[in-house]
Amino acid sequence: MKRIKDWEELTIQDNFLFLKVMQNKRLCQHLIEKILQIKIADITYPDTEKTIDIRLDSKSVRLDVYVKDDTGRVFNIEMQCSDDQSSGLAKRTRYYQAMIDMDMLKKGEVYNQLRPSYIIFICTFDAFDEGLPMYTFRNRCVEKDGLELGDEATKIFLNSKGDSEALDPDIRAFLRYVDGKAAEGAFVQALDTEVKAIKQHKETRREYMTLAMELKRQRQFGREEGREEGREEGRQEERLKMILAMLQDGVAKETIAKYAKVSVDYITELGKKNHLL
Template sequence: MARIKSWEELTIQDNFLFQKVMNNKRLCKYLIEKILNIRIHDITYPDSEKTIDIRMDSKSVRLDVYVTDELGRVYDIEIQCTNDPNGGLAKRTRYYQAMIDMDVLEKGSDYEELKPSYIIFICTFDAFHQGKPIYTFRNLCLEDSSLDMGDEATKIFLNSKGHSNSLDPDIAAFLRYVDGNAVEGAFVHELDMEVQRIKRHDETRREYMTLAMELRRQNKEGYKAGKEAGKKEGLVEGKTSTALEMLQDGVPIETIAKYTKLSVEYITKLSKAHNLI
């Protein structure tokens, strides 16, 4: 269970603070432009914290920074501090992409109207262990890598530990800042000023403290529920062990059920599984 940080400990690496900083439209727009090497006239925030929940039986997605531009292009930006050695991070971008597309289609659009989308993960680790500061993925033909499928879906992973002499200076300074290094350059200086401004904002501090209290409550309840479940599981295991011993001693199933409080059906299956009938 991850420790919940105090307000004073928060940095740009923390989702709550990162999201607040990216609510500064000018800074968010500039970061997207620099990462993708494109020009954007304007961006809008459909929701301050976009949650996509297509069906009641599907897993909902909460997107930290979800913006669109004047051409309808969609950008999802996430800060990631924990890697998944089993490829979970990459699979998450696949799921995010599907949910974003379904969200657009749910509004009545046809699939031909889907606009270019960019899922950008800013990582404090090297997700692909190649030392690159940026990894960009698109759907290309294996037989001819110059052939782009044209679905206009792009996934980008930034690596705060990566380095390249050809990297844009502002992005290089940004990645070093995310990695906990000193402020460098005008853009990162503005980012850091925004971080400090937000941390001086009493209302935002209270918002985080309320969130932290709720998370601690949920964690406590989850721990308690898990502990109780463990006790129940251990109790059943103990009764099962006792029932097996009684079966081996030839005690009738009905008698075993009476004293262990296990069902006759369960004990019968247990005896068959261990060839005791």
């Protein structure tokens, strides 16, 4: 089980810090533009961390950085640090794509109204062991080389261990930075400045410390639960205490939902019931 880092140890690789940095609209937009080599007039954040839960009996997804541009294109960006085969990165993009499309297409709309979508995984490892710094996947015809399906769905895996002179200079410097190297170039230096500013922010530090404390308590409780049966009621009570404590500390509902493994609606209802929202 991965160790929960102290606040001082966090880098751009850590999901909590990466999400905070990507809330800087200018930096997020520039990163997307450089990865995809496109121009974007403006981006919006439908949710800090978008939760999609189509059916009660289906697996919901929480998209870490989910933004839309002025033309309706959607972009999901995630930092991936686990090279565990069980994480199923490739099939996760397949599921994300399905859920994004179902969320995007409202009842009564035709399929042509689906907007282009991009799922971007920034990996601290080479997901395909081919030595490339970037892998771009689109649906193509097996029988005819160069014939694309044209469904406008794109999946991209960046590899911080890879390098190529053909890469955009900003992305090349960004990958080195993710890999722990010094910040080079105006864009990555701006990212590094944002990282340092966030780490000086007392409220953000407090939010992370609350999360870390509750995650550690959850893990400890999980170990105890494994040794004893019949503690479901106690587990639910412990989760409730965790959620209320995080609400009191001003942690975002989406963040609480992610770590408590419940829906945002449940967090909202609980917060209102306890006069915390």
